[in-house]
Amino acid sequence: MKNIYFIILSVIVFIYIVYEVRKKKFSIKESFWWIVAAMIMIVLSVFPYSIDKFAEFLNIDYPPSLLFILCIIFLLFITFRNSKQISEQQQKIIELAQEIAILIEKNK
Amino acid sequence: MEKVLIVIPAYNEAENIEKVLKELKKDASFADILVINDCSTDNTEEIVKKNGVKCITGVFNLRYAWAIQTGIKYAYQNDYDYVIQFDADGQHIAKEAAKLFDVAKKGNYDIIIGSRYLKDMGYPCPFFRRLGTKLFEKMVYLFCKEKIVDPLSGFQCLNKKVIKRYSKMGNYPEFPDANLVIEMLRSGYKIKEVPVKMRLREAGESMHGGIVKPIKYMINMVYTIVFIIIQNPRRKNKEDL
Numbered sequence: 134m135k136n137i138y139f140i141i142l143s144v145i146v147f148i149y150i151v152y153e154v155r156k157k158k159f160s161i162k163e164s165f166w167w168i169v170a171a172m173i174m175i176v177l178s179v180f181p182y183s184i185d186k187f188a189e190f191l192n193i194d195y196p197p198s199l200l201f202i203l204c205i206i207f208l209l210f211i212t213f214r215n216s217k218q219i220s221e222q223q224q225k226i227i228e229l230a231q232e233i234a235i236l237i238e239k240n241k
Numbered sequence: 242m243e244k245v246l247i248v249i250p251a252y253n254e255a256e257n258i259e260k261v262l263k264e265l266k267k268d269a270s271f272a273d274i275l276v277i278n279d280c281s282t283d284n285t286e287e288i289v290k291k292n293g294v295k296c297i298t299g300v301f302n303l304r305y306a307w308a309i310q311t312g313i314k315y316a317y318q319n320d321y322d323y324v325i326q327f328d329a330d331g332q333h334i335a336k337e338a339a340k341l342f343d344v345a346k347k348g349n350y351d352i353i354i355g356s357r358y359l360k361d362m363g364y365p366c367p368f369f370r371r372l373g374t375k376l377f378e379k380m381v382y383l384f385c386k387e388k389i390v391d392p393l394s395g396f397q398c399l400n401k402k403v404i405k406r407y408s409k410m411g412n413y414p415e416f417p418d419a420n421l422v423i424e425m426l427r428s429g430y431k432i433k434e435v436p437v438k439m440r441l442r443e444a445g446e447s448m449h450g451g452i453v454k455p456i457k458y459m460i461n462m463v464y465t466i467v468f469i470i471i472q473n474p475r476r477k478n479k480e481d482l
Contacts, residue, residue: 154468161468162415165461225301232300 136181143174166214170207243322245272245342248312250305251329255283258329262292265327268335271342272325275315277308285329305395310413313399317408324399333396337437341398344435351403351430354389355396355437373459377419380466385426385476389434392422396437403430416458420465427473 150167153159177184177200188196247265251258258276265274276289278298289296297311309326316324323345325338333355341353358374374391381389399407403425407413414421426432 151471155471157411157472161465162461164468165464168464228300 136178139178139181140175143171143178147171147175166207166211243346244320245323245325246312246316246319246321247272247274247325247327247338248309248316249274249276249327249329250279250308250312251276251281251285251289252279252302252305252308253281253283253285254329255281255285255288257331258285259288259292261327261329261331261333261335262289262294264335265338266292269325269338269342271339272323273321275312276329277312279303279305279308304415306413306415306417309395309417310407313404313413314408317404321404322401324404326395326397326399328395332439332441334438334440337396337439338398340437341396341435344433345398345400348400349431350433351400352425352432353398354391354394354432354434355398355439356391356394356434357437357439358390373455373462376459377462377466380463381419381422381426384423384466384470387426387432389419389422389432391434392419396439414465416462416465418462420462420469423466424469424473427469427476429477 147168150159150164150171154161154164184200185196188194188199191199193199247269249258249261254261262274262276265272274294276285276294276296278286278289278296280299280302286296286298297315299308299311303311312326313324323342325341327333327338337355341355344350345353374393377392378388378390381387381392422432
């Protein structure tokens with residue numbers, strides 16, 4: 134069992150995410166993709182050869198590169214989602230600040 | 242005399258809202274009415290104001306659940322005893338609101354849900370919705386040992402304790418469905434379902450249409466319920482509140 138360290142690591146990641154959601158520090162909705170990623174990590178660490186099989190299926194000669202591309206896609210997906218949410222929130226905050234400023238003026 | 246507020250979230254309901262307001266004024270005159278206009282692009286706001294009903298228009302689109310929460314916040318700040326959630330599309334019948342309130346007034350329950358499926362009330366229902374409702378009914382029973390058949394119903398009467406809880410930040414989810422029912426039951430609140438009649442939609446489009454959306458919704462809901470159970474591992478009794 135040389136992959137025991139990776140199993141422990143991925144289980145810790147999984148438990149940490151669940152713990153944060155349980156404490157209500159991380160919203161259930163936002164946790165979804167992190168939980169999916171943590172579950173894939175667990176599966177890959179328990180069955181390390183599954184990545185080879187999957188690479189073979191996709192005609193990729195060097196299986197670890199599949200792992201890297203999956204990680205990069207996941208991280209890009211998350212960062213893009215975050216940027217999108219930041220820009221939406223920026224607009225909303227500006228809108229709120231303006232409306233509040235007008236309300237304060239009205240109540241003077 | 243209890244203060245009752247009927248909260249109506251409305252998004253582009255210009256075609257239906259006038260009839261709804263007139264009916265409410267006639268058949269539910271015991272309550273104040275508040276329309277939360279969720280940044281409609283049509284003239285919903287004008288119609289509501291023309292009918293002499295209080296209307297709150299948001300700064301930006303809050304979507305259904307948080308529009309309702311705005312109304313609940315308003316009720317909390319203005320010291321209302323009961324809130325009745327009511328839909329703007331004409332599906333709900335004002336006389337039935339009085340029925341919900343009568344049950345709520347007796348004080349044995351915190352949330353009264355007006356349910357379509359409790360008895361066969363002649364309400365036709367799309368296949369997916371029926372399937373989803375059955376699944377969530379089973380989940381509520383599994384985790385709370387209570388039979389709630391229509392948790393998605395937007396026709397509910399809430400008492401003061403619930404108003405206080407829902408009005409706080411983070412206590413009202415984006416999609417209030419079986420997840421909220423399970424959370425409230427596990428937190429020791431009492432929920433009662435009352436059979437009501439409902440009409441079919443007259444104009445406009447429903448929020449839960451299509452095929453991909455309901456599937457996404459169901460996955461999201463099951464996932465949320467799992468975490469609600471993790472967040473509320475034991476069922477509390479009413480005395481602990």
